[in-house]
Amino acid sequence: MSSRSPAAAAPLAAPSVSRRRPLGRRLRRAAAPYALLLPAAAVIAAVLGYPLYYLVRLSFQHYGLFQLVRHKGESIGTANYAEIFHDSLFWHVVLRTIAFTFACVSLTIVLGTLVALLLTKVGPFIRLLLTAGLIFVWATPVVVAVDIWQWMVDYEFGVANWTLTALHLGDFNHHDWFANPWSGWAVIVSLIVWGAIPFVTITLYAGLTQVSRDLTEAAAIDGASPWRSFRDITLPLLKPIYVILISLSIIWDFQVFNQVWIIRNGSPSTDYYLMSIYAYVESFKISEYGLGSAIALVMVAIMLLISFVYIRQMVRIGDAE
Amino acid sequence: MSSPLAGAPLAGVPARARRRRGGRRGRLGWNALGLAVFALIIFPVYWMIATAFKRGSDIFADTPVWFPIHPTLSNFTDAIHRPHFWADVKNSLIIVGCVVALSLVLAFLAALALAKFRFYGRKAFIVLIIGVQMIPLNALIIPIYLVLAKANQVDKLSGVIITYLTFVLPFTVWTLRGFMIGVPRELEEAAQVDGSTRFGAFVRVLLPLIGPGLVATSIFAFIQAWNEFIMAYVLLHSPEKQTLTVWLASFTTNRGTAWGPLMAGATLTALPVVIFFVAIQRKIAFGLTAGAVRG
Known part of the structure; x- marks a missing residue:
């Protein structure tokens, strides 16, 4: 909150024309946070997002030793859930x-x-x-x-x-x-x-x-x-x-x-x-x-x-x- | 709030004096209780260290020997000469070092964006960062193991390093952001007014101010990675490729545990963590509940 107030007060005091920056620089400034965020976001997507997606997929598959060797599961619908819910x-x-x-x-x-x-x-x-x-x-x-x-x-x-x-x-x-x-x-x-x-x-x-x-x-x-x-x-x-x-x-x-x-x-x-x-x-x-x-x-x-x-x-x- | 006291000063004095006299005896009782609670809480830690320094005959005694009267270092020499101790220490250090360095660089950039910029999607990313920390690692270990097996990364330190980023990185982003927010924007703006570029202001003003925060965050990341057990346990099979926590847990698998060397090994494993932890404890408590009082 406190960090926002000085910025909010400034436009009133300063003439807005002088604060206007070239378009290229403004664009760069707008893109800066996304560029900073990108590496971390990409890594989180790869190490957390993908395994989570894979966990969901696995839960609908039969994945035993045979499938482990072939690195490929067999889709069996909701059979896993049926089995645990009846267990x-x-x-x-x-x-x-x-x-x-x-x-x-x-x-x-x-x-x-x-x-x-x-x-x-x-x-x-x-x-x-x-x-x-x-x-x-x-x-x-x-x-x-x-x-x-x-x-x-x-x-x-x-x-x-x-x-x-x-x-x-x-x-x-x-x-x-x-x-x-x-x-x-x-x-x-x-x-x-x-x-x-x-x-x-x-x-x-x-x-x-x-x-x-x-x-x-x-x-x-x-x-x-x-x-x-x-x-x-x-x-x-x-x-x-x-x-x-x-x-x-x-x-x-x-x-x-x-x-x-x-x-x-x-x-x-x-x-x-x-x-x-x-x-x-x-x-x-x-x-x-x-x-x-x-x-x-x-x-x-x-x-x-x-x-x-x-x-x-x-x-x-x-x-x- | 103090008006009842101020309104009746004459009535207040004896009551207060009485309370203080009762208070002294009460304080003694509370102190005794405090001492008892201290003894109870610290006992397991004491017992580990005491056992680590005891002779075998004192460890396996029918009546517990409460203090290592015949202190010996033989348990420690036994522990460090066990197979794979030094290899596993080295593995732990490599893994922890890489994880801390990687997540610190990535998290620093992300935290900068979250703390110093206002942009579309900022709140969504904050929710994401907090949310992913709630996902149990024990659940993710299944898909992670299968994916790494496919990529031929099981039983390799690199696989574990990638895996550890799952819990160290989001936490590091969140903690660093907290430290960066603490730096008043006015300071940066003042530097910019004085003719610095945004980057110059950043290097000369922001960096020194968040230095302690960076150190604290990396130490906490170190502790988390050092203490991790299940991922390393699942992903590293060969004994010479394991981490120190897995080495320590494997002590107990056989019947008839060597308690002396085990406690010495436990002491050695805990030592770096305890030293670092004590150094940054205040900041950890801050990082975990930052702003809770204001909420």
Whole structure:
């Protein structure tokens, strides 16, 4: 906005004739942004646009090992979709992916908010320490994080089993966390939430410091409980931040692949399938690339539906600038 | 907003004093809680580093050894002498270097157009740039693999470099644009009034101002490419052509993991990322949610 105002004011002050430039130069100026954009646009079209188009085409083809050798699929119409929509495992996996995303996102947002509020309460030294810790966790690469958690919950020498046994929470001696899918998923969700909390916390804390202290203090004097003042003052003020954080978290958690894949050593049982894993296994393990593409495309569709809110918000911000 | 306080100064003072006294004891409690949360959050990272420096007998102990009392570097020497470690480090560096350089040049031009020009189709391109970042890579890996197989680019670093542009380039365009918008147009205009050409104004005014933004963006691009797993896992088959993340993940495939060397390898893989990340952390948070507060 501010960048536009000087330009808008100028024509009134300056005589328009003197501002008129030769036609050639004006044309060049008009073409400049397109010329600048062209290389990036061409590369994006080639590396993203074409594969996306190809994914759609693949989902209507039979593409097995034979077709892989010939580099050519066989068109079979909507048979792939008919097959997955009649596959009870597929619906199971879709529901599981949604439930998993919901668990991860809600835990991340709630715990992230609590830690951010804690940051406003502690002294400067503890705040520095906690922030530094969060940044280290944030910086930890996903593959590294998975290895660490795998080691911590190792059935034989894992520190988790020992600690839980020592705390008399039960006998966890040689407990295999992945034998039961529920406890296995609990480990995976913890790992993902642990990795996601820093970004949410640090962003929310930055937002919280913007909320005027006068407002919450005035509310406290008027007798509002901390919870009410959080709900009625802080939350509405931070709503735009929450919209972005929640949409980003949904987008990230819905497509989780690495954490599950690596923690199950590259061969998860069907109890550990998410949509991304199901599509991967169908394609690269069973060599049914057409079926895998159909699953992947359903995933992309759900994803774009979810991220509509986020994109709209980001475009609005991009426009305001 | 402060009027209730100003209106009743006499009533306000004792209340405030009481709050402060209670506040000191409260602060102590909050600090203790903060310390506990810190310990809980940092523990996995600590445990990785501690394990990496422990002797084998301390790693495989019935009661956990909480601190490496007998520190050793043998896990690190074991890790770096494993087959293909150095080849995979080199591959990671080549891939990351090419991806960062390519996307920085392409994104710089595109970001310049988006930030400094108003033209027909600008908004559409912005929607496109944000939208394509929502497409799950796990879905695109299927067609990308088949296309690269047809083009004979599987198991080659060049194929992975092209593939990494799918997620690094759109992100780089968006972030660089954010940094360029931060430069006030008045500065460029002033330089032009002083007799510089548009290009001269650009080089002397804009470039130094967005320098830090360029550095931060390239570091973040570096981190993303360095951490990537699934694309490299699918596209690179030969162990001497893989990247460091694939090397690290392959540690665990056999029964009976060598936890000490694995944790040492994990520490080494994380090290460059952590150093870079800490250096530009503030800018990353800015880049991801830029303008959210104003929205």
